[in-house]
Amino acid sequence: MTKRGYHHGNLRQALVDASLALIEAKGPTGFTLSEAAREAGVTPAAVYRHFAGREDLIAEAARQGYEIFGDLLDYAYDEGRPSTLAAFEKVGRAYLAFARRYPGHYVAMFESGISIQRDPGLNAAATRTLGVLEQAAAGLAQRLPEGRRPPPQMVSAHIWAMSHGVVELFARGSPGTKSPFPPEDLLETGIGIYLRGLGLLGPDA
Structure with a gap:
């Protein structure tokens, strides 16, 4: 090293x-x-002039990761509009790209056991990142009558979980989990099926 x-x-x-x-x-x-x-x-x-222990150091790495991640998701969503499906696809691809390009940050954020509640800065960065997906989901919901709109928090959580699952299973070289399809294609089709199932996209969108 x-x-x-x-x-x-x-x-x-x-x-x-x-x-x-x-x-x-x-x-x-x-x-x-x-x-x-x-x-x-x-x-x-x-x-020890800057960090009380290893967990504080990892928490700062995670906070910085969320800042980078939030910027990437924000840019990806803006780049994909006005097409809703294209916007969500770009967000999913940004998730995959982040995990590949910033593996240390990714692990600090999602695999270190550090809670985002550990300190206000980390919590704010993580909340802002999730807010990008919630904002996108809220915009999607406007396509449906008010009484049929799914909660944006639910939709964003499902998209996040789907993206995270594809990354963990197929985009990080996990042994025994090779897919015959590229991770980007898996995520793109998964997002499309999910959004159509909620009635948020038409069959030809």
Whole structure:
């Protein structure tokens, strides 16, 4: 593993970057604060100027991940409009792209056991990210009569779960789970079937 080091005044971010490299290599519980310090090129004592422990360090990596993730989803949704299906497809593809491009952040966010309630900053970043999907779902619901509109929180949770499942099973190289179809195609068809089942898309949309 390459030693990263840091520039004066940026120790906090250097430690986060070090933790991301270690998370990718060893998982969220496979390294110590001393290893993160060594990777960043500082003494273990220096870590405690910024983080109380390993979980605080991972929580900051997760917070930054949610910030990046939220920006990607927001951009993807805006790029896909005015077609509702295209917007949701782009959001799903952004989910897959994020997991591939930012594996350390992804693991910190979803596989570390760190609760998004751990601190206000992490909670705000995660809530904002989920809000992108809820906003999209609320826009979709306008296609139906008021009494038949599904709760946006439910729709966004289902889309999130579907995207997460495709990532976990077919987009991260899990042993024994190879699909004959590309992950993007699995997610695209799954979203289409789901939205049509709710009556949110017509058969030709």
